[in-house]
Amino acid sequence: MNELLKRMAVPCRDDGRKFTDDGRLEAIACELVGTQWRVWRSDSLCRIYAREGFDPMKPTLVFSSHVDMVAQRCYADCQGDVWRGSFDNLITNAALVWDMREDLFGPQVLVAFTGDEEEDSHGADQVARILKGHGIPVQFIIATDVTEEGWDEGKSFTIENILPDEGQDVADALCWMLPLVLDLDPAPKVIVEAEADEAWEYDEFDFPCCSVCLPCCGDMHSEQGVAVRAESVIRYAEALWRLGD
DSSP, X not given: OHHHHHHHOOOOEEOSSSEEEOHHHHHHHHHTTTSSEEEEEEETTEEEEEETTOOTTSOEEEEEEEOOOSOSOOOEEOOSSEEEEOHHHHHHXXXXXXXXXXXXXXXXXXXXXESOTTXXXXXXXXXXXXXXXXXXXXXXXXXXXXXXXTTTTTOSOEEEEEESOSHHHHHHHHHHHHHHHTTTOSSOXXXXXXXXXXXXXXXXXXXXXXXXXXXXXXXXXSTTOEEEEHHHHHHHHHHHHHHHO
C-alpha cells in the first residue's frame, strides 16, 4: 500500500466544470492496467470504472471517491506506524485502487472518481446523472473520504451521513453494513448526520447512501497534510472490500 500511495501522490484539480489537471486520474488508470477494470463511463468531472462481467441491469453498489484537492503540495510519507501526506483524498483513492487491483470487489460494483467535491460536488452530480440516465438499479452508494472523527478513539474507519436519515432507512443500512465489519471493529463509530460530503449530493438524487471514512489527524487542507495510522489504512481497505464483495 505504501508504494501505491507514493505512485498515486500526484495532483488533481478542476475549475468546477472540468479537470484542469488529471494527473491522479492518469495514475489510477496506470495502476489498473492488466486488471479486469475498465472505464465504463466518464464526464468532465468524473471517471467511472466497472469490472468485466458488470451487468447494468442487475442491482449495483457504487463507491465514490473524490480526487480533487485544495493544497498545492502533494506527497505521501509512508514510514513507521504513522503516515503523513496529502491524504484528502489520496488515501481513500488508493484504498479503492488497492482493492480493485487485488480483485476484491464483486462484479456488480462501480467505482467513481470525482472532481469538485471540495466546492460544489459537481463530480458526484455527474455520476448521479449518469446512473439515472442509464437506469442503473443502484442498491447503495458509499462515498469515501477522510474524517477527523474517530481519531482519538483509535478507529480505522467510521460510518457517517447515512441517508436518507430516517429511522427505518438508517436501520436497514446498518443491518446490512455492520455484520460485514464487526470483526474488524466490534464497536464501529457511527455518525448518522455528519459534515457535508458527497453523500449529501447523492441523497439529493434519492439514492440510499452513506460515507465510510478514514480517521486522520491534522488540517486536511494544509500544505502539511494529515497523519493516518498505517494499520488503519489496511483495515480501512479491508472494510471497503467487505462491503463491496
